[in-house]
Amino acid sequence: MNEADRKTWGASAHERKVENLYGGGVENYVDHHDGYLNFGLWEEGIADYVRAAENLVHRMGTILGLNGTSKLLDVAPGMGTQDIYLFENFAPLSIDGLDVTWGHIQHGRRRAQEAHIEERVRFHHGTATEIPFPDESFTHVLSIEGPEHFDTREKFLHEARRVLEPGGVIAMADFIVKRQPRNVIEKIVAEAARKLWQVPRANVYDAKVYEEKMRSAGFENIQIQELGAAVIPGYYFEQMKPETIRAISKIRGFALARLSLLLDVAVYRGFTMGLLEYVLVRGERR
Ligand SMILES: C[S@@+](CC[C@H](N)C(=O)[O-])C[C@H]1O[C@@H](n2cnc3c(N)ncnc32)[C@H](O)[C@@H]1O
Known part of the structure; x- marks a missing residue:
C-alpha cells in the first residue's frame, strides 16, 4: 500500500482520537462480519448480521437513487465492503471513499483490487471536514454512521454541499438526540456514549436542529426518518453474542474489545431510555 497517501494529524486533533479508536487491531479484521461496522437494518425476518448490514447499505443506495450515471463520494466507508456492495448492486460510474482511519483505507483498496474494480472504486485517507476534491465533483454523497x-x-x-453538483443528493445514517437526560443515571449514560464513541459535543442535537443545519448548509427537501427500533436492538444482541465477543477480543485485543462492549451497552441503554435515535437523513443540494 502506498504510505505516501497517508495523512498525519496534530497531537490534539479529533481525527487522531477517532483513528486510534478504529485503528486498534484493524489489521487483524480480515473477514469478520465481512468488514461491515454498521448497525444493520434488521427487518423482514433478517436474523443474520451481514444480511442486516447489507440491507442497510441497500436502503441507502435506494434513498440516494444511485444509477449508472452516479459519481458517489462515500465519506467514512469503513473497510470498504459497502462500496463493493453498492458498485455491484447499483452500478454507479465511480465511487470515491474517504476515511480518517488508514487501516480502513488499506482494507478498502485490497477489497477493490480483489474485485478488479480498483479503477472505479477508490479509497482516500482524509477527513470529512476537508474533502480533498474540487467543487461540484459528485452527484451523490453518502455517510453511514460517520457524521x-x-x-x-x-x-x-x-x-458535502461544496463537492455536490446542483441537485445532487446526500444521504446519511446517523444518530440524534431524542430528549435531554433527566437524572444523574441518564446523564452518565449519555455522556459515556458520547465520550467513548468520540462524538464532539457540538454534534449532540435533535432532529429539528439537524434539519436547520442542513438547510443553512444549502440543502432542501430534507427528510429525517427515525428507525432505531429496526436497527439498535438487533446490533446490540449481535454484539453481546459470546462468539462475537471472542472474535472482537482476538481482533482488537482485550482492552479495546471491552471498551467496544461498554459503548454498545451505552448506546443500547441510551436508546431504550429514549435519549437517542437512529435516523436516515436525505437532502438535495440547492
Ligand atoms: C461506525 S464506522 C462506519 C464505517 C462504515 N460506514 C460501515 O458502516 O461499515 C465509522 C467510520 O467513520 C470514520 N470516520 C470518523 N471520523 C471521520 C472523519 N472525520 N472523516 C472521515 N471518516 C471518519 C471512521 O474511521 C470509521 O470508518
Whole structure:
C-alpha cells in the first residue's frame, strides 16, 4: 500500500482520537462480519448480521437513487465492503471513499483490487471536514454512521454541499438526540456514549436542529426518518453474542474489545431510555 497517501494529524486533533479508536487491531479484521461496522437494518425476518448490514447499505443506495450515471463520494466507508456492495448492486460510474482511519483505507483498496474494480472504486485517507476534491465533483454523497464523529457534522455538511453538483443528493445514517437526560443515571449514560464513541459535543442535537443545519448548509427537501427500533436492538444482541465477543477480543485485543462492549451497552441503554435515535437523513443540494 502506498504510505505516501497517508495523512498525519496534530497531537490534539479529533481525527487522531477517532483513528486510534478504529485503528486498534484493524489489521487483524480480515473477514469478520465481512468488514461491515454498521448497525444493520434488521427487518423482514433478517436474523443474520451481514444480511442486516447489507440491507442497510441497500436502503441507502435506494434513498440516494444511485444509477449508472452516479459519481458517489462515500465519506467514512469503513473497510470498504459497502462500496463493493453498492458498485455491484447499483452500478454507479465511480465511487470515491474517504476515511480518517488508514487501516480502513488499506482494507478498502485490497477489497477493490480483489474485485478488479480498483479503477472505479477508490479509497482516500482524509477527513470529512476537508474533502480533498474540487467543487461540484459528485452527484451523490453518502455517510453511514460517520457524521456523529465529524468535527463537526455541520462543517461536513458545508463540505458535502461544496463537492455536490446542483441537485445532487446526500444521504446519511446517523444518530440524534431524542430528549435531554433527566437524572444523574441518564446523564452518565449519555455522556459515556458520547465520550467513548468520540462524538464532539457540538454534534449532540435533535432532529429539528439537524434539519436547520442542513438547510443553512444549502440543502432542501430534507427528510429525517427515525428507525432505531429496526436497527439498535438487533446490533446490540449481535454484539453481546459470546462468539462475537471472542472474535472482537482476538481482533482488537482485550482492552479495546471491552471498551467496544461498554459503548454498545451505552448506546443500547441510551436508546431504550429514549435519549437517542437512529435516523436516515436525505437532502438535495440547492
Ligand atoms: C461506525 S464506522 C462506519 C464505517 C462504515 N460506514 C460501515 O458502516 O461499515 C465509522 C467510520 O467513520 C470514520 N470516520 C470518523 N471520523 C471521520 C472523519 N472525520 N472523516 C472521515 N471518516 C471518519 C471512521 O474511521 C470509521 O470508518
